Amino acid sequence: MIAHVVLFSPKPDLSPSDRRALLDALWATSTDIPSIRRFRVGKRVKHWMPGYEQLMRDDYEFAVIIEFDDMEGLKTYLGHASHAVIGRHFTASASRSLAYDYELGDASESLIANP
Numbered sequence: 028m029i030a031h032v033v034l035f036s037p038k039p040d041l042s043p044s045d046r047r048a049l050l051d052a053l054w055a056t057s058t059d060i061p062s063i064r065r066f067r068v069g070k071r072v073k074h075w076m077p078g079y080e081q082l083m084r085d086d087y088e089f090a091v092i093i094e095f096d097d098m099e100g101l102k103t104y105l106g107h108a109s110h111a112v113i114g115r116h117f118t119a120s121a122s123r124s125l126a127y128d129y130e131l132g133d134a135s136e137s138l139i140a141n142p
Contacts, residue, residue, distance in 0.1 A: 062100035
């Protein structure tokens with residue numbers, strides 16, 4: 028499985044209508060592209076317990092995780108018109124963002140030990 032992971036924080040002065048437009052674009056993207064197997068959006072939670080949370084240099088308010096069966100599914104998504112639309116929304120709406128793609132498997136598959 029391939030996961031497309033996006034971390035982002037909206038601009039502090041983003042209007043409610045612009046936030047709605049971003050959510051609408053996310054929803055449209057999640058339903059427009061057949062190669063998407065799972066599309067999740069979440070807001071960061073903090074537990075305030077000692078540990079890794081205090082070591083993070085950056086704080087991204089939201090995560091989008093989109094899953095595909097394979098690399099071809101990801102490429103279909105990246106080349107789709109809906110992806111271009113959501114990209115424009117992110118560019119206009121986010122104060123900062125990161126996007127990475129990962130091949131995921133069970134821990135027993137030892138992806139780290141066998142690159």
